[in-house]
Amino acid sequence: MTISRRKLLLASSAASAAAAVSRAAIAAGPTLAVKDTYKVGFAQTESNNSWHLAHTNSMKAEAEARDWQLVYTDAAGSAAKQVSDVNSMIAQGVDLIFLAPREEIPLIPAIMSAKNAGIPVILLDRNVDQSLAIAGDDHVTFIGSDFIEEGRRVAEWLVANIDGKTKIIELEGTAGSSPANDRKFGFDTDIAEHPDFEIVASQTGDFARDKGRQVAETLLQANPDANVIYAHNDEYPYWSSCIFGPFSLISEKGICRDN
Structure with a gap:
């Protein structure tokens, strides 16, 4: 269970x-x-x-x-x-x-x-x-939770389920908070061990829906070849649906795949 x-x-x-x-x-x-x-x-x-x-x-x-x-x-x-x-x-x-x-x-x-x-x-x-x-x-x-382990598990899932060259946008949580610091550390450390996976942009969304959407839109425009977003937020997702093209959104609350 x-x-x-x-x-x-x-x-x-x-x-x-x-x-x-x-x-x-x-x-x-x-x-x-x-x-x-x-x-x-x-x-x-x-x-x-x-x-x-x-x-x-x-x-x-x-x-x-x-x-x-x-x-x-x-x-x-x-x-x-x-x-x-x-x-x-x-x-x-x-x-x-x-x-x-x-x-x-x-x-x-x-x-x-x-x-x-x-x-x-x-x-x-x-x-x-x-x-x-x-x-x-x-x-x-x-x-509370082991936030480093949460980040590591997201990275492990990503490596196991996404094939080929992968470019990742990371939407961080509130700067200076333990969930954001630790989730980033766990994820980034694990992903760094896999050369086919690259974090092309990382910026805070402050654990907020509206700010997360705005930051995601900006980072996707700057990195049109990105095909994965990893979001630190608890509330899934930062926006209502996958609308930016062929990518996967991975947050602490679930996975959203564009069809």
């Missing part, structure tokens, strides 16, 4: 929240007193696609089911606002913060501020630079 990334993360980030609270009590960093109920913060990165909306709805439903007070914020795609959101949660005296960090490095100060305030932080969906904020010390843990 195959479990999608979405189902896995919704289960682990929401249904496992109570278990994460228990683990927070024994972490090397800030500890959490055992209470009948908790005031918890959830700092979401943005709400620009179906994955983020499903993630948020799952967290809200879980908090309601457990009778926890949820302080919810939406950073609207801004790392600076997300830092401010976390600092606001600290000022409100939440017991625990669930953070979906927009980018790997800019959220480090917010995590450290929470640590200094004695508030455990659990990272959801996206990670931070672990050399700057260490799991089990600066924050409790990261609940």
Whole structure:
């Protein structure tokens, strides 16, 4: 049985929240007193696609089911606002913060501020630079996917299923985010081992449908011989159908082949 990334993360980030609270009590960093109920913060990165909306709805439903007070914020795609959101949660005296960090490095100060305030932080969906904020010390843990492995698996599928010289356009995710960094690393590293496969253009689509479409159109015009697009996005596809000629679109959510 195959479990999608979405189902896995919704289960682990929401249904496992109570278990994460228990683990927070024994972490090397800030500890959490055992209470009948908790005031918890959830700092979401943005709400620009179906994955983020499903993630948020799952967290809200879980908090309601457990009778926890949820302080919810939406950073609207801004790392600076997300830092401010976390600092606001600290000022409100939440017991625990669930953070979906927009980018790997800019959220480090917010995590450290929470640590200094004695508030455990659990990272959801996206990670931070672990050399700057260490799991089990600066924050409790990261609940998410192995994004490097995701990139490698896409490359492996491509090599196994596409014959002949292949020119690839790569639509990257949000610059500086762990899914974009790691998916690119896993894919590019594996593809580099196959001389018949060439990445002819790589540019961020920012995990956004409209921007992804615009970037794809521009890159396809500049590279008319490209026959594969690899998209980092969760929401499949960046556009509604394969409309640019004979190519395959490969995203983290599926394959679209032009007939």
